Amino acid sequence: MTIGLDATYSEGRQLSGIGVYCRELLHGLARAHPGTRFEWHYRLHRLRAGLRAERPANVAVRPLLERFRTGRARLFHGLNQRLPAAPYRLRVATFHDLFVFTAEYSTPEFRERFRQQAREAAARADLILCVSRFTAGQVEEILGVPATRLRVTPHGVRLPDTLSEEEREPLVLHVGAVQKRKNLARLVAAFEKAAPPPWRLVLAGGGGYGAEEVQARIRQSPAAERITWTGWIADAEIERLYRRASVFAFPSLDEGFGIPVLEAMAHGVPVLSSTRGALPEVCGDAAVLVDPFREDDIAQALEALIRDPSLRARLVRAGRARAAEFSWQRTVDGTWSAYRELGAAD
Structure with missing residues (x-):
């Protein structure tokens, strides 16, 4: 079984919350399921960085093209509310937020581009993973996706082994x-x-x-x-x-x-x-x-x-x-459950 994921947003000098999610999920899935073949797909402007990045032995790197499949993935997972039009048999999309629909927190051009990408991903996805119940409610309300196609898989956090013993500053x-x-x-x-x-x-x-x-x-x-x-x-x-x-x-x-x-x-x-x-x-x-x-x-x-x-x-x-209630392992497990639900994972 081969699973493809959009790894584009996992590379960069300072990762956003979405970038942290991508990095943690990509590596967490590969570690937790060493018998599964994963393909990390990068859009062309990040492909060189992806080829240089460290990756586990069960991961291959592929270019991500909008209309043509690359690699052997049966299921493709878009990690930032985007899915290519390429004809993958099964498709999953993660949705993080929909503030491009609700307020002017970015340029008009950015909002229109990401609105269109979100609409396309919502229409193409067999399942949509939402990082919170709030986001799931917005996807249902704004994009008209039925709740039966939504799953909530929250982000996680890494707990330090110990709290700092340094004196806190004002x-x-x-x-x-x-x-x-x-x-x-x-x-x-x-x-x-x-x-x-x-x-x-x-x-x-x-x-x-x-x-x-x-x-x-x-x-x-x-x-x-x-x-x-x-x-x-x-x-x-x-x-x-x-x-x-x-x-x-x-x-x-x-x-x-x-x-x-x-x-x-x-x-x-x-x-x-x-x-x-x-x-x-x-x-x-x-x-x-x-x-x-x-x-x-x-x-x-x-x-x-x-x-x-x-x-x-x-x-x-x-x-x-x-x-402590939020771990990246929980995110990995919830994602794997969605793959299994679609019959794409053991």
Whole structure:
């Protein structure tokens, strides 16, 4: 049995949440099922990187073409709500979010292109794997896919063996791309109101749509000297920030899942997050959730976390327990179950 997967998004200098999912699923499936032959397909602009990347012995690399099959895969799995028109016998697609249909968090050209790709993938897929119940509901409502074709397979997180013994710093951390959807201009404003010196705010991630607005807001801030946007940094540096931070703030306006909140919980950082999208589903009772459109609510929650060490300690315990409920092995197993349901895996 040979299974093909779109590995395009698993390569890159700094992976998005979708990229992390692709990498973890690709390697997890190959490790868990050494008797199965996998083909990692790359769109042509990433094919050279794919050929250079390390891969298990039961994996071959193939180019991904829109209209022509390459390789021997009976089942093809598109990992980012895209499926080629090529005539694979069985097709599965993973859907992460549908904010391109619901809000202006990207350019009009980007939204129209990804709307069309999502519609095509939804029509072609025998099964659709959704990373949250929230996303499954959107796929059903917006794209008209019946619930009988949807399966929920959440993202996971890697738990550190031990929590950091380093002393935590007066540091509020956000990890992720600096873009309009992440609501960082309001976070900067809330930080000004809630966090006195020596508290600092660190925004760790590359730039995205609307980043210039966040930059301008930081320059205008009376707390500008205590606010840092790192730009792209390596995973090891992000790990170091998780181990130093005292509060993690993620007041996003829309998320199909939200891997960074689980990463923060896994590292023992109390989380402030949002009532929007899938974030309540992911966070459960292990975070302080606020209406992300209400700047004062963000500020009040942030102030409570800064001033109340007992609240932080409670959220650290709850967060570690919550993060332990999400593993990449669970994601792998749920994906394999979908393949088996289609008769493409033993």
